[in-house]
Amino acid sequence: MIMMVFTSIYGVVDGLFVSNFVGSTPFAAVNLVMPVLYFxxxxxxxxxxxxxxxxxxxxxxxxxxxxxxxxxSLIQTTAAAGIIVLILGQWMLQPALQLFGAQGTLLAESLHYGRIALLGVPFLMLQDAFQSFFAAAEKPRLGLEIIIAAGITNALLDALFIIVLDWGLTGAAAATVLGMAVGGLLPVLYFIRPNTSLLRLGRGIYSARILGRACLNGSSEMVNVAASSLVTFLYNYQLLKWAGPDGVAAYGVVMYLSFIFAAVYIGYAMGASPVIAYHLGAKNREELHNLFRRSMHILAAFSLTTFSITQLFASPLTALFVGYDQHLWDFTLQGMRWYSLAFLFSTFNYFGSAFFTALNNGLVSGLLAFVRTLVLEPLCIIIFPLLYGTTGIWAAFPIAEICTCLITVSTFYRLGSRYGYLH
Structure with missing residues (x-):
């Protein structure tokens, strides 16, 4: 969980420094580019x-x-895919930004930041892959230490490049790339040498069947990442349309703060998945039942805690980013209070996809993720602003999460007897 929190710091730290020391338009530029990087x-x-x-x-x-x-073989495939993705990203960046409404100064600054930040994508892909494998290797603490090192690198370099050297967006992008490099390359150095974990990098065993199983199992997570980026694009498009660049800046603050809270339950799902998969392989149905039951209790506690913290501290948290502009602060605060309602339900929704991935049921996992992020969320973002204006934009996400939660809970019950996690 802490690994995921520090992973989310990349965009948060850039946004914090850019908003306070460079300006609101460059801040909006960072917010437009980040979904492209994560996609x-x-x-x-x-x-x-x-x-x-x-x-x-x-x-x-x-x-x-x-x-x-x-x-x-999977790590080597990830590295090769990272290079291909980097090339494609440089080609698609400008049309993607233009498609979702960026123009003039906002487009120019987004391109400037994005061209540099894209250089970190191969490292980010390796970091994301290693996060899961550290848990399977029984070395989650080492994974945590590496992520902390990457996050601290990013934060310190942001301060140096933006405040001390006055490099602006160039400094923010360079700090992000170097932070990602730390997170992606240190695990390679660990696993390629003799170590005390269960895993070691060496000669890969390449199998189309294994690669296909991995892709099918991970399809829900891929859908979640792709769809989250799409949803962010839609939010930015609607907010540019209804509120201009200030709308994008406000959504950026909401997303940065929600990234940190969401990282807790996403990290829990990622950490629990290898344990669930292990007991599935070992046919320990009783332990699967215990894991599922305890996870439901933990996730309920996460939901209530994150919602309460957001409601209680929304004002000072928002002020960290946009306290210099009263109008922007008020608009962002309204969005944060509405958006945080989703935390009561999204914990269960994300765990549902990850849970069935761990059970090697990629079809169900992928369908849950697809319905949530590629059907319900986009529909709500498109329809509700037409009815309720900017309030409808902020309310779209919680309404989509409520509907998804009903589907996820019913799926838990329908498949419980097949895998033995429900008695």
Whole structure:
């Protein structure tokens, strides 16, 4: 969970420094580019989460050599995909930004920031993949330490490049790239050498069947990443239309703060998935039942806690980013209070997709993610502003999460007896 929190710091730290020391329009530029970066990094989640389910299940079957071969091939595939994605990203950046409403100064500054920040995508993909594999390797603490190192690197370099050297958006982008490089390359150095974990990088065992299983298992996470980026694009488009660049800046603050809270339950799902997959492979149905029951209790506590914190501290948290502009502060605060209602339900929705990924049921996992992020959320973002204006934009996400939660809970009950996590 803490690993995911520090991963979310990349955009948050850039936004915090840019908003306070560069300006609101450059801040909006960062907010427009970040969804592109996370969309392009999606294959890292796909191969990491889906591959971890395969590797962890293989470890549960006591086939360590085979698990290492699969692990190595998946990491090597991620690295190769990162280079391809970087090239495609440079080509698609400008048309993507123009498609979602950027023009004039906002477009120019978004391109300036994005061209540099895209250089970090291959490292971000490796980092995302390794996050899952650290849990399967029984080294989550080491993974945490590496993510902390990456986050601190990004924060310190932001301060140096933006405040001390006055590099503006160039400094913010460079700090992000170097932070991602730390998070992506340090795990390679660890796993490629003899180590005390269950996994080691070496000669890959390439199998179309294993790669296909990994992609199918991780499809829900890939859908989540891609759809989250799409939803962010839609939000930015609607807010540019209804409120101008200030709307994009306000949404950026809401998203940055929600990233940190969402990182807690996303991190829990990622950390629990290898354990669930292991006991699936070992046929420990009783332990699957215990894991599911306790997870429901933990997620309920997460939901209530994050919602309460957001409601209680929305005002000072918002002031950290846009306290210099009263109008922007008020508009952002309204969005934060509405948006945080979704935290009561999104914890269960994300865990649902990750849970069925760990059970190697990529079809159900992918369908849950698809309905949530590619059907309900876009429809709500398109329809509700027509009825309620900017309030409808902010309310769209919680309404979509409520509908998704009903589907997720019913799926838990319908498939419980098949896997044994419900008695």
């Amino acid at each position: 392009l990094s999606g294959p890292g989640y796909l191969l990491g989460t889906g591959g971890t389910a395969v590797v962890a299940a293989t470890l549960g079957q006591k086939k360590r050599h085979l698990a290492n071969g699969f692990f190595s």
